[in-house]
Amino acid sequence: MEYAEVVRRRRMVRNYDPDRPVPPEVVDRLLGYAVHAPSAGFSQGWGFLVLADEADRRTFWEVTTPDGKDGSRWSQGMRRAPLIVVPHSNREVYLERYAEPDKGWTDRRETRWPVPYWHVDAGFASLLMLLGAVDEGLGACFFGIPPGNIPGYRKAFDVPDEFTPIGAITIGYRAADHRSGSLGRGRRSVAEVTHRGRWGTGYEISSS
Template sequence: MEFADVLRARRMVRTYRPDPVPEDVLRRVVKVVHRAPSAGFSQGHRLIVITDPELRREVADLAEPWYLESGMEPWISVAPVLIVVGVREESYHERYRQPDKVDENGNEAEWPVPYWWFDSGSLLVMLQLAAANEGLATGFFGPHAEGLAELVGLPKDVGLAGILTLGYSDADPKAPVPRLDQRRMPLDDLVTWR
């Protein structure tokens, strides 16, 4: 697939077919964790791939009610794969306390932005693009449900960025989404040229 086609195919969906995703396809998608940005090559990313139907149901029981109460159709419970995106902040601090990263006084650099969260967003987009390249659709929900991190088995030192839903879309992936095109801001409102 051409990169422009992959970009066009990347969109958030809320409808999935129940078809399972082959393990080799899943492995190709999650392998992007090796290529994802991590400040100083800290490698603080942590993923949990959930295909077990019972655990997926338990996650949906915690996270989906808010969406259902908002009038949406079930989608977390329908997606055949959930990918937990976690980040271990301490991996960044450990890396930036190494001799090649400390300042002249031996101190860890200041963090003007918590790059562990920034990098987890980059990983999320890479997972979405890898999934689109495999003909899969993705959605995403944040860590809004109490007890979600514990349920999915994240270690205590790993923060939950959110969960990517993944599967084959129940909608035509090539069909335009006109309501989004109508709301899209002009490029010059988003980009300044100097």
């Protein structure tokens, strides 16, 4: 599939066919796309928890959904996904990398970083999986884990303290779902969000 078509088709899918598992070779390709994401200093501090087993997926929903149950339409559709990948960031890997001689931030001060690149880079990797899923004929959805449920998630899957889940991704073959009400806001145009030279000056899109 052409890249432009992949981007055009990408959307958050919230309902899946539970009877069509994602082939292992496709899972491997999606993870392969993820590790080709850019990372500051080539630190590559990410980690991915792959939940393809039904028991593991059931545990994930039990520990990450408030009170372990949720009968909402969103939850019912998402729980049908045959694959969940949880991307994690690791701040320590970045602080250690930038204390090396070629970087020289031996004080390891987090305030040197304009933004937490460990989270940014894990987000880059996640987006490559989302786009890869489209190219593979799959649907996917990135969503957050409620902060209060992260300790239970860590305990259930033995996640080391240095790894922070930045969200989770459901992946599978799409089933009919409902259009998100948020889409009624409409997509902002390039001209609305882009500025030329100075902020607020506007940007005209070439017709060529």
